[in-house]
Amino acid sequence: MRIAVLSDIHGNPIALDAVLADIEANGGADEYLVLGDLVAIGYDPIAVLERLTALPGVRFVEGNTDRYVVAGDRPFPSIEDAAGDHTLLARLVEVAHTFAWTQGAITAAGWFDWLAALPAEQRLQLPDGTQVLGVHVAPGRSDGAGIHPKMTEDELRPLLAGVAADLVCVGHTHWPMDRRVAGIRVINTGSVSNPVALDLRASYALIDARQSGYQVELRRVAYSCAAVIDAVERSRHPSGDFIISHFRGQRYPWWAGGADGQEHAARAQLITDAERGLQPRSAPGRSHGGDQSTRP
Numbered sequence: 001m002r003i004a005v006l007s008d009i010h011g012n013p014i015a016l017d018a019v020l021a022d023i024e025a026n027g028g029a030d031e032y033l034v035l036g037d038l039v040a041i042g043y044d045p046i047a048v049l050e051r052l053t054a055l056p057g058v059r060f061v062e063g064n065t066d067r068y069v070v071a072g073d074r075p076f077p078s079i080e081d082a083a084g085d086h087t088l089l090a091r092l093v094e095v096a097h098t099f100a101w102t103q104g105a106i107t108a109a110g111w112f113d114w115l116a117a118l119p120a121e122q123r124l125q126l127p128d129g130t131q132v133l134g135v136h137v138a139p140g141r142s143d144g145a146g147i148h149p150k151m152t153e154d155e156l157r158p159l160l161a162g163v164a165a166d167l168v169c170v171g172h173t174h175w176p177m178d179r180r181v182a183g184i185r186v187i188n189t190g191s192v193s194n195p196v197a198l199d200l201r202a203s204y205a206l207i208d209a210r211q212s213g214y215q216v217e218l219r220r221v222a223y224s225c226a227a228v229i230d231a232v233e234r235s236r237h238p239s240g241d242f243i244i245s246h247f248r249g250q251r252y253p254w255w256a257g258g259a260d261g262q263e264h265a266a267r268a269q270l271i272t273d274a275e276r277g278l279q280p281r282s283a284p285g286r287s288h289g290g291d292q293s294t295r296p
């Protein structure tokens, strides 16, 4: 059997269609495991939900931004944060607008109750007996920094302690990863949408599972960032500029930080320009290294 594992689709049917086409071109999947962040911070949440729920054998977990849409809690900054630092006020207002926009869209289309009922985790067993746990951030955690490539074994081990699983699948950080820690394999599928530099392609995982064992392939899929930017602009999404910055290669992983951010900026711009068939141009003047606003 083959299981496609996707995460962080963020209301982007263009990226999702590219991933689904890649799955089909590689023989299709019998089941799908979708690890959350389905609708928020994207231009067409309903099209994404309609496509995902039509997939065969599909299971879902809730992402932190799905929870923001239905439960009313919000990411940084809080009202208290902004009261103590007025430079955060504009961001506080934008965050309120962006999740209200998505809540209105999914409620009007009849999806609120479905989104609110998403479970925190999914468990399944592969034909060889491998126990799989699927979560959005990390086992038992519904928010926070997640599991990213710069984590040491000592940092990863407590996140995986006592999970009763052989293979843990996560998303949230928007960057793919495949590690083994204390006998547990942890796969981060990366994100279908809202990419971070250096690589603006969608990413997902294919699990080929047989009675004799299983294999995981992390795949990257190109799609038109220009088409997404155009769609975001037409949607009048209140966080349009922020969403578009992902597709211009201007968002950097928060774990890269510091001087890495400058390096990533220059290289990501070259990749973006190459994908669009543009002449290379100079790197953005402003460093986004360690920018917490990249946090999904």
Ligand SMILES: [Fe+2]
Binding pocket: 008, 010, 037, 065, 172, 174, 191, 296
């Ligand atoms: Fe996300």
